[in-house]
Amino acid sequence: MLQPFHDLEDSSIIQAIEANTCEFLLTLGRLGGGEERSDEEVQWTIGGAPIGYHNCVVRARLTAETADEAIVASARRFQAYNVPGTWHVGPSMQPEDLGTRLLAHGFSDGGEEPGMAADLLNINEQISFPAELAITRVGNEEELQVWTQTLAAGFGEGEIETNWVGAMYGKIGFDEQGAWHHYLGQLNGKPVATTSMFLAAGVAGIYFVFTLPQARRKGVGAAITLAALQDARNRGYRVGVLGASMMGYAVYQRLGFQEYCRFHLYEWE
Structure with a gap:
């Protein structure tokens, strides 16, 4: 478990918010039989749910050279399973223009969710x-x-x-x-x-x-x-x-x- 709250840096709290959210999404996706990719660049679960929120990319450490290829690959998996899907772009995801690239590849803006802690x-x-x-x-x-x-x-x-x-x-x-x-x-x-x-x-x-x-x-x-x-x-x-x-x-x-x-x-x- 984490240290007492008052001893935590904001960066540690943000990491914990991201990690809990990612594991929540991945665990449900696995239970639904979703295909999982997990490597140094990307982590996703796709095909295990009837709704887009849970067919999702939850982690991305990409570069300007690799980002577009990963986006296209995720879209192909959504299409292969005939399911809607999402990228949950959190604060640690790279590159910084990932959102712009997703829009350029046909994704739509689904809005923001504040990550909160107490x-x-x-x-x-x-x-x-x-x-x-x-x-x-x-x-x-x-x-x-x-x-x-x-x-x-x-x-x-x-x-x-x-x-x-x-x-x-x-x-x-x-x-x-x-x-x-x-x-x-x-x-x-x-x-x-x-x-x-x-x-x-x-x-x-x-x-x-x-x-x-x-x-x-x-x-x-x-x-x-x-x-x-x-x-x-x-x-x-x-x-x-x-x-x-x-x-x-x-x-x-x-x-x-x-x-x-x-x-x-x-x-x-």
């Missing part, structure tokens, strides 16, 4: 949320099905994405000591919120934070994120990381997250 010993735990909210850790297939159905009500690409994610999580299982943990929020006994935690690269990564529209603006999203972070802290982790949506950015700031970097998405349809 000190788990100093998160803001004084948040208000409904007293009727109950948050539990998903521990079996039946609970995972409820988690998946809740996420499908509006997250990402809907049922196509969430059914695939749920199937991959079913393959992983529910080991209490494992790297993956999923949480379900229920309001008055009805499921209204989800999140997942992935323990890798010495940090706790937060993913799939979602609240049903009718339960928003009540502190539910903050509460379920906080529950996962508290669980990570109890397991000995000191740093939480995540990629924020525009909707969730202010919520994460209130919990104590700060932005350290950005991931730029380039999409292949």
Whole structure:
């Protein structure tokens, strides 16, 4: 695990954000049976998912002479598998004009995701949320099905994405000591919120934070994120990381997250 948060340089925090995100994407891609390339230049998983976000290039150490060849090679693999795909261009990727080159080869600009991190010993735990909210850790297939159905009500690409994610999580299982943990929020006994935690690269990564529209603006999203972070802290982790949506950015700031970097998405349809 990483050092205490206050001892870390910003560069170490950024590396941890990137590493957790990369391993999250690669692990799900492998579970889906994706083809993986991993060498000194590029790392990707392609063909294991029905959605572009998880058919992805996650690392690139390229030069002006090798970048275009690698971009074309990734596009050919997307085409070979007949899947959409993405390049997740993080702060360590090279060359600096990689985004411009991707656009020139037919990729579209998919926008940015802020990479954020928080000190788990100093998160803001004084948040208000409904007293009727109950948050539990998903521990079996039946609970995972409820988690998946809740996420499908509006997250990402809907049922196509969430059914695939749920199937991959079913393959992983529910080991209490494992790297993956999923949480379900229920309001008055009805499921209204989800999140997942992935323990890798010495940090706790937060993913799939979602609240049903009718339960928003009540502190539910903050509460379920906080529950996962508290669980990570109890397991000995000191740093939480995540990629924020525009909707969730202010919520994460209130919990104590700060932005350290950005991931730029380039999409292949």
